[in-house]
Structures are given as C-alpha cells and as structure tokens.
Amino acid sequence: MKLLVILVVLFVVAYALWQKWQRIPPQTKQLWGAIFGMAGAMRQAKKQAKQNGGFPVETPVTNRGLMLPCTTCGLHVPQSEGVLVSGRFYCSAEHVK
Structure with a gap:
C-alpha cells in the first residue's frame, strides 16, 4: 500500500511539473538548454583535463x-x-x- 501511495505522489508531482513546463516561454527553455549544455561541456573539459594529468590537450x-x-x-x-x-x-x- 505504501508503494502505491508513493507512486501516486510521484506521478502527481511529475504531472504538475510537466504542466508548469508547458506554460514556460520558449526563450526560457532555450536558456535552460544553454545552461545545461555549457555545464556538460565544462564537465567534459574537466574530465578530459583530469585524464591528461591536468594539462590541456595540445592541438598539433x-x-x-x-x-x-x-x-x-x-x-x-x-x-x-x-x-x-x-x-x-x-x-x-x-x-x-
């Protein structure tokens, strides 16, 4: 019974967030996409620098x-x-x- 209640609560929260996301202007969604994209690029750069011993990759x-x-x-x-x-x-x- 507890599992069913937890699943229903999670579904309601997810549905509310989805409804709110539908009302957000496209420019705001693009801004969030850019923020997450830059964060991913920074994470990848840090990971690559860590693999190279802290030195940036040199291009020939x-x-x-x-x-x-x-x-x-x-x-x-x-x-x-x-x-x-x-x-x-x-x-x-x-x-x-």
Whole structure:
C-alpha cells in the first residue's frame, strides 16, 4: 500500500511539473538548454583535463613556414609554397610578370 501511495505522489508531482513546463516561454527553455549544455561541456573539459594529468590537450600545429604577402595580389601564403623571383615574393608562378 505504501508503494502505491508513493507512486501516486510521484506521478502527481511529475504531472504538475510537466504542466508548469508547458506554460514556460520558449526563450526560457532555450536558456535552460544553454545552461545545461555549457555545464556538460565544462564537465567534459574537466574530465578530459583530469585524464591528461591536468594539462590541456595540445592541438598539433603544422609548421609551414613564414607567411608572406604576394607582390601582385597581396595574398599571404607560406614561404615554402610561394615563388621568390628577384627578391620579390609571389603566391604562384602565374603572378610572376
């Protein structure tokens, strides 16, 4: 009998909360979603930092060299991918005059 009473009370409380949730404006629901989403992201970041010994995860950086602007168009490209002619740097062979 006690179990039945507890289940009925839980059902009534859940129904009341559901009815109240239906009357909340969509903006408030979105705000709650954002709050819970940020909390989940922070929890995941802490978990990941703990697994890495307290250090943040390092993203690999590709070292492609110094970025230089093209003399013709001004586009910045890595020095290793450009063309150097008579002391002038170009992004491609097509821009060499």
